[in-house]
Amino acid sequence: MYKILIVEDDKILCDNIKQGISKWGYDTFSIENFENVLEEFAKYNPHLVIMDINLPSFDGFYWCQKIRSMSKVPIIFLSSRDSNMDIIMAVNMGGDDFVTKPFSMDILLAKIQAVIRRTYSYGENEVSIIECRGAILNINDGTLVYEEEKIELTKNEFKILQLLMKNKGKIISRDRIMRVLWESEYFISENTLTVNVNRLRKRLEDVGLKDFIVTKKSQGYMIP
Template identity: 45%
Template structure:
């Protein structure tokens, strides 16, 4: 059974979410200790986190960033804020999806199901290799000559797209589509941030010069 950890400070909304998710077969967990919420989430080891932005003590951006330092748990931001800046910030910090309140409950359930399917339906043995660089799809890890580093979900999707097209230029539009299914709400800055983070992580394990920018065309693994 998939477990959803709900990070929501409004009791009424949280209880409605618990009732809804339990009715549709999900196990739910939550905490009111927002000072230690990151530790509680990681300890619970959920399948997915539903994360509000406006919270006491720490906001959702901080929580998202701290979770991403230690885990690739799928994170769906659920918030009353509906600006593109909030969506952009959420994605840049490693969130996997963004839903605004008030939401249609059936659409929310469909988005949760879709995110879980995307996150966990991959084969456990899918390892891709290009030269000395290895990418493990099931663990979201990159390995180079014995050194391994964990990738965020966005970094993982970018490397997956590039390593499947090794030695071929992949356009920015194609990478953005692989990240969020559509490039409609993703701007160039969002992709650039994720590309730079991925390149830095690859360099940290010694894979320097692998991820190259082809100005005006896209990116390539060489």
């Protein structure tokens, strides 16, 4: 089931969109806190975003740019503004289509289906981010984003974070992490893993993620 995130501050219109596209089997979620669109996006991990341009706090162009910094998920803009400049801005910011208000639900559905078909028919551009405690791991480019800061991760740092973030709240044994890192039963040494984890912790602390990875004595590591 494809997941669609709706970023629209007109509650009546938002509810109408949700009802209209849910009938076609789409899972929908709408933003309520318009200051935390990026965090909600990461938690919901949608296959497509419907984005109004005129929003409280920051406009849709701003949030499109933020989403594009970590994901290629398709974005359809909605707006009562239909000037050429708005359409050009939407495309330049990374939008995939533009729908002018007021609009027919049939038109919106047709555009949603066309964008999803183009994007996912061949299994390309699947949603590939993991969110945990406000930190967003991008599977495509091996980076971590937290509060506007982006970290370029090494191969081992990325593998450690991917495993722990996918299993948030669970203890992952040192042996399992080492198998993921070196794909072998013959480990270099346990100290090598300790060095990798400590280096990663330091980098996380530098951007404000203190105690993000917790050590469980004689068991392994976890993200609580």
